[in-house]
Amino acid sequence: MSTTAMTIVGVDVGGTNIEVGAVDPDHHVLDRAKAATPETGPEDVIATIVDLVRSLDASPTAIGVGIPGVIHEGHALTVPNLIGWTENVDLIGPLTKQLGVPVTLGNDANVGLLGEWVAGAAHGGKNILGLWMGTGVGGGLILDGRPYTGTRGAAGEIGHVIVQAGGALCTCGRRGCAEAYAGRRSMRGVATAMVDAGWKTSLFDIRDDEHKTKLTSKVWAHALDGKDPLAVKLFDTAIETLGVALGSTNNLLDLDRVVVGGGLAEKLGQDLADRLHTAAEPWMLQPSPDLQFVVSTLQDDAGVVGAAALARAALINP
């Protein structure tokens, strides 16, 4: 079989963009393409994926797709971050029909960790948590040397490990989840309230200067770099809270590695992983000499590489 025949396309469907890449058996991205995620429902998302895949200089053997939802038996059960998606969408049927190759579906956080595992910062680990700091706080698991997705594909939700039962209201509707303190969406809500109450911050000016509508990772990194006191206070709270959730997770799972990804990891680098390690350690029953905290090395490519690896694994072991 030629190398070309073994090229697999990985598709990373995010809330903002869809990225696709032709990935070789050594997990290198040979060609890539990108488009804005349609906000008009699954049919248009599927059409965009098909166009992007066809635009690549590749004849893929298979296609892997990571999407921000719960994947159970090949169906997307819930996709909370994509506008216009209802429950139980069949992506595999239409994509297979239009692209003529096998399609495998996975959750974006799990797929991102898989990418880091085959070719990045998780490589060589056995019991790994992937922690993705973004709009929300996502996670994926590799346990005993195998991706672990749980009974219905919903495992890894470290953002909804409760750190303070009855505490801050989370966007999931529960009170006290880690994400309520450490997700960028929640942090922006608190920042807005504090500015209303008279606090000064450069966060919103930086946002405007960057022509953004949200407090992106870049905006946060810039404000933290300038030692903006409100940004520092909110970020310290996020780190402290994630430390508690990571402590609980390690007491349950006795990990050997935590891989930290997402926009902030890209901007802040290993310092972010080190700060999380320091914050988690006091909560660990057995601080372990085997436990490493590292940042993502594939960054934006983790989703595409992981989606391709998922499809490759499905070809070998369908």
Added chain:
Amino acid sequence: MSTTAMTIVGVDVGGTNIEVGAVDPDHHVLDRAKAATPETGPEDVIATIVDLVRSLDASPTAIGVGIPGVIHEGHALTVPNLIGWTENVDLIGPLTKQLGVPVTLGNDANVGLLGEWVAGAAHGGKNILGLWMGTGVGGGLILDGRPYTGTRGAAGEIGHVIVQAGGALCTCGRRGCAEAYAGRRSMRGVATAMVDAGWKTSLFDIRDDEHKTKLTSKVWAHALDGKDPLAVKLFDTAIETLGVALGSTNNLLDLDRVVVGGGLAEKLGQDLADRLHTAAEPWMLQPSPDLQFVVSTLQDDAGVVGAAALARAALINP
């Protein structure tokens, strides 16, 4: 090979008693013996295990031992609940030498869940948490159809999942662990303080009537049965708190079964499992139709049966 030749002895070393049982390949306990756990260090514990095993009507092929500590590469790293144990005790060497058969060591909570998995309430499950309510709150995991013990054998510590960061002081020294609210040792501490503050309760009278020195499961069950208001308040707090820890655990692991064991499970039965399920559900991101809460069916035998199963697995796959 005769059935007799396939008999394995399981040893369950607890803080109070050591129990041993000759277990056949169908996980039935054929003969059993029991003695108080020596409080004079590992050597006397080893001598007691040897005496108990020799007293059985069995010629075991192998011996499995569950002890309340962290087991890493066959050694007991820490054994907090046994008096006179220092770190890194070699149990396998002396036991193998004196008993002349292979000895396998495991953590008591993991071993108990293994017993329930091969022959009890966990049977047929794939992603399982064993929750043991006792002096402390212990736990074990089976994930993707295999026992999961983590990188250094320390996984499963649901008692040290943090439910309220900075909350009640736990006997582990951290603040806000589930065990600080739901372990019998901590609950007795709070009960004592409340009685000092003028609260009335039958708990300590029942303890004296039963000629116990501690608030045992039997004492708690009796007081709850009599609707003692302080006992009810403390127990409600324990259930609520464990609900939070179970919610966090399920958000991470997307389980299909929770098995509840320990003395209280034996006394209160399925009602305890149902109450924990009700308490956990509000904290779950994806309440799952596949998730069952059940009580231990092997009860006191879980440790012995599980220890034998552990040794049996080691014979097959050393």
